[in-house]
Amino acid sequence: MRARRIVLLVVAVPVIAGLGWVGLHGSALSTFPRMPSAYEAKKYCSCRWVEGRDATFCDHYVYQDVVPSQGRTVDEANKTVTAKALWIRTSARWIGPREGCVIEVPLPPTPPPPPTNDPTVNPPG
Numbered sequence: 001m002r003a004r005r006i007v008l009l010v011v012a013v014p015v016i017a018g019l020g021w022v023g024l025h026g027s028a029l030s031t032f033p034r035m036p037s038a039y040e041a042k043k044y045c046s047c048r049w050v051e052g053r054d055a056t057f058c059d060h061y062v063y064q065d066v067v068p069s070q071g072r073t074v075d076e077a078n079k080t081v082t083a084k085a086l087w088i089r090t091s092a093r094w095i096g097p098r099e100g101c102v103i104e105v106p107l108p109p110t111p112p113p114p115p116t117n118d119p120t121v122n123p124p125g
Helices: 003-024 028-029 032-050 056-062
Strands: 071-075 082-086 088-096 100-104
Touching: 032 056, 032 071, 032 082, 032 088, 032 100
Parallel strands: none
Antiparallel strands: 071 082, 082 088, 088 100
């Protein structure tokens, strides 16, 4: 009986500590899935249009071992790269020689304007 309590304690304490750590750092952990695709899109964009390297070099330069990419599309005309990793797509776009490449963050949809009580703006019927 005493050995069972010790084993339960040895298992329970790390589990509870781990859950507490996840609770404290949950917002930081929730951003992780976007990181591999964002890294690849930005790194490839910078390699191609900031450093001016060819596509073959950048393909090998940006290769990731830890979280492999699920694909990448390159729009040479608009100088945009879209990478997919962990089932999330992220795009990076070349802005100019001074700014370099930026990650395009989708904006949330704008809410509709609130209704007004002015009858000249919204006439009845």
